[in-house]
Amino acid sequence: MTTPVVPAAAVQTEQRFQTLFEQAPFSVQLLSVDGRTLRVNRAWQDLWGAHEGDPLLEFVLSEYDMLADPQLEAKGVTPYLRRAFAGEAVRIPAIHYDPAEIGQPGIARWVEATARPIKTPDGRVAEVMLIHEDVTERLLAERQLRASEAQFRTIADAMPQMVFSTLPDGHSDYFNRQTYEFTGVPPGSMNGERWADIVHPDDREAVGERWRHSLETGEPYELEYRLRHRSGEYRWVLGRALAVRNEQGGLVRWMGTCTDIDEQKRTRDELLASNRRKDDFLAMLAHELRNPLAPISTAAHLLKAAPADPDRVQRSAEIIERQVRHMTDLVDDLLDVSRVTRGLVALDRRPVEMKAVLSHAIEQVRPLIEARGHELTTRMPSGDVHVMGDRSRLVQVVSNLLNNAAKYTPSDGALAVTMAVDEDVHIRVADNGTGIESELLPHVFELFTQGARTPDRTQGGLGLGLALVKSLVELHGGRVSAESAGRGLGAAFTVTLPVLKIDDPAASASRAAMSLPRASRRLRILVVDDNQDAAETLGMLLETLGHEVHLAHDSARALDAAAKGAFDAYVLDIGLPGLDGYELARRLRAQASGVAATFIALTGYGSADDKHRGDQAGFDHYLVKPADLGELARLLQGG
Secondary structure, three states: OOOOOOOOOHHHHHHHHHHHHOOOOOOOEEEEOOOOOEOOOHHHHHHHOOOOOOOOHHHHHHOOOOHHHHHHHHHHOOOHHHHOOOOOEEEEEEEOOOOOHHHHOOOOOEEEEEEEEEEOOOEEEEEEEEEEEEEEHHHHHHHHHHHHHHHHHHHHHHHHOEEEEEEOOOOEEEEEEHHHHHHHOOEEEEOOOOHHEEEEEOOHHHHHHHHHHHHOOOEEEEEEEEEEOOOOEEEEEEEEEEEEEEEOOOOOEEEEEEEEEOOOHHHHHHHHHHHHHHHHHHHHHHHHHHHHHHHHHHHHHHHHHHOOOOHHHHHHHHHHHHHHHHHHHHHHHHHHHHHHHHHOOOOOOOEEEEEHHHHHOOOOOOHHHHHHOEEEEOOOOOOOOOEEEEEHHHHHHHHHHHHHHHOOOOOEEEEEEEEEOOOOOEEEEOOOOOOOOOOOOOOOOOOOOHHHOOOOOOOOOOOOOHHHHHHHHHHHEEEEEEEEOOOOOOOOEEEEEEOOOOOOOOHHHHHHHHHHHHHHHOOOOEEEEEOOHHHHHHHHHHHHOOEEEEOOOOOOHHHHHHHHOOOOOOEOOOOOOOHHHHHHHHHHHHHHOOOOOEEEEOOOOOOHHHHHHHHHHHHEEEEEEOOOOOHHHHHHHHH
16 A cells, blocks of 8 residues: 655645644634544643643543533533634633643633634534733732722722822723712712812812822822712812822822811911900000000109199099099900800899880980990880890990990991880891901800901990990890891891880789799708898798708808708809809718708809719709799799
8 A cells, every 4th residue: 555645745734733833822722523632832831730651631632522521511611612613713711721631730710711713614613712911810800900999999999088099190990989979979970080060169279289289290189179968058178189100210109188177277267367466455455554554654744743623633633533544444344244155144034014114225325326426226015025134234235336336336326226015125236337257147146256356446445345245135034136237337236125014013022923833841941042132032932832942152151050050041152252162062062961951053054065074073952143033943842
C-alpha cells in the first residue's frame, strides 16, 4: 500500500500552525465535536498549572468530556458550548473553575472564554477552539472595590454631615443620604454642577469663586454659606473639601462635607450682637454718668471761688441738686431693672381701673410732650376697665412707653394712646417718630438694646425702659409687642393684659376675701417671707379663714419657731436671706415635726427649673406670686 505524499507546503503550514498554537500568549483548547479535548497549548497549561505528566493534563486529554460534565452544566457553560458546536461564535462569561470539582489537582481560577467553531470548507463544524482569559485578579479587585465602596457608603450614610465627592474637574458624582434628607431633593438630582441650584443666590458667586480656586490650585476648600433646606428656608453650612491624590501625586477626585452650623452661627452672631449692645450700653452709661459730673465739678469750684456771693451759691446749689437728682434717677433705673428681671419685685395686686392708669401716665409725661410740641390723641372704650395688678407698676409701664414715644419723635410730631377690650385689655402707644430698624426690632425688649441716637443726643437715658416694661407686663400675666415699618416710619407698642370682670370695684377686695373658703379644720401655719408686708397680709388673711398663723422673716427664726412646736403647714418664700427657701424646706422636713406637714412654696421664681428644684427640696405645692389665694386655701385643706 502506498503512503500518500503530503505536499511540502502543507507540512510547512502545519508546522507554522503548531508553532503559533504553542506560542500563543493566551490559553487555547481545541475540542472535538463530541466534547473531548484534542490539544491544549502552553498558555493553557500555565493557566491551570497542568504540564506534561500532570494528572490534570492527562485527564483532560484522555477521559474528560466537557459536554458531559455536570459541574459545567450547573454553571451554565454547556449551553454556550452547544451553540459553538452548532456553528456560532459565543462569549462565555466569567465562571469560577476549580479542578477539584472533577477530582483533579490544579489551580482554581475565574475565567472568561470565547468559543469559536472551526469549520471545514463545506461549512461543517470540525472542531471548537476555546480561548480563555484569566480574570481572577480583575474580579477580585472589582469585588474588593465594591466592598470598599459599600463600606464607604455605609460610613458616609451614618455620618451626621452631608458628604459629597467630585471628579477632578469638580463635577459631583456622589452625595450621601444625609444630603438628600437635608435638601429634600431626589437622589441623583444634584450630580454634575446642579448642586449649585440649592445654594443661596447671594452666596453663589463666593462659593463658585472659592471652588474654582481650589480646583485650579489643589488647595483645600472651606467656606460658610447657605443651602436650601427641605423646609424651604436657607440654613448656614460649613463646606469643606480635600483633594484625593494617587501614588504619583495626581489628583483623582475631591472628597468633601457640609456641616449644618445654622444654630451655632446664629447663636454666635447673636452673642456678638449682644456683646456689642452691652459695650454700647456701658459706653452710654459712662457718658450719662459723666455728664452730670461736669456741672457738679464746675459748681463746686464756683462755691470755693465765691463763697460770699449768695446768688452764685444759690445757683451752684441748684445745679448740684439737679444733677445729683439726674444721677440718682439713672441709678434707680438700673436697680429697678435688676430687681424686676431677677424676680425680686413683689406686686401689690388688687383691682385696678385702667383708664385712671392711662390718665396718670399721660400726666407724668405731659411736660415732655408739651416741651416738644407733640399732638397727643387718646381713644378709650366706654365704661370702666379693670385688671388685677399693681397700679403704680402699670402706670410705670405706660409712662415708659409714652416717654419713649415722645423722646424718639421729632418736635411737632403725633402720639396716640388707645385702649380696646375683648377677652383682654389692649393698650397701644403709637408715634410717627424715628421708627425702628428691622434688624433691631426683635431685640428692643432686651437689656443693653437702644436705637440710634441723634447727634444732639436729645433722647437721653440708658435704653432700659423697654426691658423693664416687658418684665413688668409679664409679671402681670400679660405680653407686650412692638411694630414698626422701618427707620423714619414711626413705631407702636401694644400691651395686652387679662381683663378683670367685676361689678363693684370698691367692694371687690372684700368680696374676694369673703369668697375664700373657711377652714374646715384649724391649722397651725408658719409663714416665712422676708417681705414683712407680704407676710403680715397673708397671715391676716389666713387667720381670717380660721387658722393659727405664726410669722418669720428669715430662715433662722423659722427653724427656731419649728423647734419650739410642730406646725401643720409651712408657706415659704424662696428668696430668703441666709438659707434660701429650698434649703429651709429640707431642714424643716428633716425635723420630726416637719415630716407630716404640708410644704407650700409661695415665691416670685416661676421657671420650670425653679419648680423642679422645689420638688427636690420636698415642697408639696409650688405657687408663683401673685398666687390664687383660693387655691392656697384649698391646698392647705388638702384639696
